[in-house]
Amino acid sequence: MELLLLLLSTLLILTLCCHFFYLFIRTNKQNGSEKLPLPPGHVSWPFKYFETLDYLKKARTNTIHKFIAERVQKYKTKCFKTCHIGQNMVFLTSAEGNKFLFSNDYKLVRSWWPVTFLKVFENAGEEITVEEVIRARKQFLSFFNEPDALARHVAITDQVVQDHFKCYWDGSKQVGVYPLARKLTFDVSCRLLADIQDREILDESLPLMGNVVRAFFAFPINFPGTILNRAIKSSRRLRKIFVDIIKERRGDLLEKKNLDQRNDVLSRLLVENYKEGRDIDDVFLAKNLVSLLSAAYDNPSVTITSIVKNLAERPEIYEKVRKEQIEIAKSKAPGEHMSMEDVKKMKFSMNVLSESLRLEAPASGTFREALDDFNYEGFLIPKGWKVIIHFNISFTSVN
Structure with a gap:
């Protein structure tokens, strides 16, 4: 009986050790990505609804630059998060962001289009x-x-x-x-x-x-x-x-x-x-x-x-x-x-x-989808999130 208890105790200790070892490896493998903050902005209800409406309103009047400039001035960063057509999105607002996005095509990001495009x-x-x-x-x-x-x-x-x-x-x-x-x-x-x-x-x-x-x-x-x-x-x-x-x-x-x-x-x-x-x-x-x-x-x-x-x-x-x-x-x-x-x-x-x-860029911007978690300007861009660059903003001053 004592031998059986000793064996069970040993197995329990080994299981716990393996579990903690796995958690340790998994945590270190992420290279601290979870410690990075998300870009500033709103993606939760009810804010995401109003963000989408504001974006669409300015898109119809060809004033997307105002939508972006308002948030750049508010958050004082080169990127911010928002919600558009039901998707969590990160806007990159600089020429450096434009270069970063295209130089990492199919490395960190891939092409993406809204679901309406595919349905059509x-x-x-x-x-x-x-x-x-x-x-x-x-x-x-x-x-x-x-x-x-x-x-x-x-x-x-x-x-x-x-x-x-x-x-x-x-x-x-x-x-x-x-x-x-x-x-x-x-x-x-x-x-x-x-x-x-x-x-x-x-x-x-x-x-x-x-x-x-x-x-x-x-x-x-x-x-x-x-x-x-x-x-x-x-x-x-x-x-x-x-x-x-x-x-x-x-x-x-x-x-x-x-x-x-x-x-x-x-x-x-x-x-x-x-x-x-x-x-x-x-x-x-x-x-x-x-x-x-x-x-x-x-x-x-x-x-x-x-x-x-x-x-x-x-x-x-x-x-x-x-x-x-x-x-x-x-x-x-x-x-x-x-x-x-x-x-x-x-x-x-x-x-x-x-x-x-x-x-006046002919295309307002381009969409990409994050293939994995990555760091941009000290912010975490989570896997599956959409990234967008607006050309008129990236090649001109928001002011």
Whole structure:
């Protein structure tokens, strides 16, 4: 009996020792990360509700910089925590934060999009992941990374722009720059990605794409009449339009209608996969074309509008740009399209573009998700939290 008690006591002591040893190792392995404070801010109820409302209110009036500046001045730090669309988020508000985020892609953080973005592009009963979207976009955009890709597309873009100005700008005393810039960039994107020139298809697709983009940062509530519900319906209609185009293009390919001579991404992708004996689902192609077009829907038009605004406010800069463009136009024969060599001559115009991008970034920001706990500026960013950088804030003073 005494031997049994001794044995049980020994086992108990060993178990306790192992347990405490495990806790000791686990605590030291965390390198003190739990001792770091979270960034200042509010992520608990009811504050998280008001934080989201305040963010969305300022987003609608294009005053996100005020949302950020108020909190930077309040907390006196380069980062703060808040809640947005149901997620705990950390805002990085400096150029150093921008560099930190991009230099640690897939080391400390990875790409992330709001749940509404994924819901808009998923099929009924089928989930879509961020990784799938990134992989598909890289496959499509690989055609733009070829050495002569930009040179091939300059002339096509020039033709679309000329047609647009003749139709919507010439003879008008006053125009709305932003809606027309959005129509122009959408037309150019459709032409380069899928060689869509049918005006009826373009006019039907543009408002549908507007519904899709508006849902990216809306509340994830899918009921009839909500922004997300309209976006899902619009996305499905857009996919149907593109599936019909893809089927027609496949028919041209089978009938040997010189599809390999086209420069649009869709035709080249179909030809490449046909030659290699691979097949891609039409719905998958359509879904990713819609995703790419959504990325091109707002950003370029914001930049164009910003450039026009800046030139209108600075007549002396406008005259220098105009003079440079006239000199290039004089060197062209009637009906001759712009070339890559002409673009290289636009040195002053490119400086204006670069400064406009700095002052008014086309994309408000980018999201990342923490892959593990990490330290930023003495604060703990927990695993799973979302990190966001707003470009306009990171390249300008909050004051």
